[in-house]
Amino acid sequence: MGYVPLVLSRCIAYPSEMLPLNSGARSRYFTSLKRCFFAVPVSPPLNLIANSSFTEIQLSWQPIPPDDVNGILLGYKILYRQQGTTQWTEQIVHRSALEATVASLSEYTDYEIKIMGYNSKGQGPFSPILNLRTKGSVDLQSVIKGALFETILVTFNAE
Numbered sequence: 001m002g003y004v005p006l007v008l009s010r011c012i013a014y015p016s017e018m019l020p021l022n023s024g025a026r027s028r029y030f031t032s033l034k035r036c037f038f039a040v041p042v043s044p045p046l047n048l049i050a051n052s053s054f055t056e057i058q059l060s061w062q063p064i065p066p067d068d069v070n071g072i073l074l075g076y077k078i079l080y081r082q083q084g085t086t087q088w089t090e091q092i093v094h095r096s097a098l099e100a101t102v103a104s105l106s107e108y109t110d111y112e113i114k115i116m117g118y119n120s121k122g123q124g125p126f127s128p129i130l131n132l133r134t135k136g137s138v139d140l141q142s143v144i145k146g147a148l149f150e151t152i153l154v155t156f157n158a159e
């Protein structure tokens with residue numbers, strides 16, 4: 001007589017009864033079968049941190065908790081866009097990576113960035129959106145040409 005579990009877990013060992021049919025044997029034995037029911041990840045990568053330069057944003061994060069992956073993590077997808085636009089750009093990152101660089105961005109521009117993990121069943125939820133501005137350089141020649149004064153005071157912020 002086998003056991004019938006009342007509630008199935010995502011990944012659990014279920015006892016089962018086996019009856020060998022070879023050589024006319026009639027003995028019974030019990031074994032355990034591990035059965036997993038995969039689903040999309042249920043949480044995003046944790047603690048997304050971003051730092052910007054003039055044309056790049058460096059990202060780092062902590063992995064999705066193992067119990068929330070629901071299978072084998074295949075990788076991460078980073079989506080980013082200029083603030084005020086609707087089109088997201090996607091960058092795929094290897095599953096073992098916990099950092100990435102988004103490159104070829106415009107200087108002194110506001111960006112929105114989010115990240116999620118995915119497995120064979122699909123995409124998990126996105127992290128909260130981070131808002132970040134790339135750094136900008138000052139075009140002194142344009143500033144000087146537009147000046148109406150003989151003396152110009154230029155200050156720089158050390159970042």
